Amino acid sequence: MSESESTIRTYTREDESETSRSQRESSTVCPECSGQLLTDEEHGETVCSDCGLVVEDDAVDRGPEWRAFDSAERDSKSRVGAPTTKMMHDKGLSTNIGWQNKDAYGKSLSSRQRQQMQRLRTWNERFRTRDSKERNLKQALGEIDRMASALGLPKTVRETASVIYRRALGENLLPGRSIEGVATAALYAAARQAGNPRSLDEFTAVSRVDKMELTRTYRYIVRELKLEIQPADPESYVPRFVSRLELSDEVEREARKLLRGAKDTGLTSGKSPVGLAAAAVYAAALLSNEKVTQSQVGDVADISEVTIRNRYKELLEIDHTGVFN
């Protein structure tokens, strides 16, 4: 219910701290007006400081993080280990202690030795399961990072996602679920919690899990971890749609206004936030005399034209009959 975000966003936040990023060839100049580009960490956007153009840069660097200038150097820097097997959770890299109390020659062990072996087993098991969680976490965090950068989600979201994942891991929610699935669900939850949501479709585009598993896993961890996540605010989708359709700030403002009006009237409940946002953008473009087709909007929002039609009709009705803005 916080309606406090009444001011139009200004993209002027300076953020020079990102020096560790590999800047191999990223252009830092706006393609429109050749102004300086800035990284808006909070909203996960790269934005021009002059004209406000949002440049969505989905590029992910998949190359090695080191550089080599000759083959000798490449050999010394490349890190490749012994072949591993995927059959074991730890890829066969850990110690195994047999259960039989025999030594290497098949002779039975003395009781003193047996006790000793038992203790070793216990401790080995403890370390190994801790290791497996560590590996699990490492892999999941890698996935979270990969998806977050593909979706242009800011660092803060990745951090909350990893916190959520750690909690899921800690509460043993993983068995029976894929790492990838839980990682995706955690990131989805984090994005929504941060008020920077991406639609399920956007997630399934970059995740290896399908929509059904994602929603199922998401519901599960939300319930088990008692996460409190309010329905996504339609307004949070507006900037990205506007940007992708190359519409003006004027349209963005208008769309937000329409959505607020709709929210006051209460007729937004039960409707998909993405659909509302898409319809608002379309209606706003209409009001501002900027041309977009319903199918274009539907495309970037992953929403059918019919839904846009229905929603935007309602939105405009409210605008006429409702209170003056």
Add this chain to the structure above:
DNA sequence: ATGGTTTTTACTGCGTC
């Protein structure tokens, strides 16, 4: 599992360029 609600799919007619 079921029923109610919302969204999508598919199809149609109309006007315009």
Add this chain to the structure above:
DNA sequence: GACGCGGTAAAAACCAT
């Protein structure tokens, strides 16, 4: 004739019970 838009009916998806 292709395109954008509006409408409709039926199917599908979603959600709470």
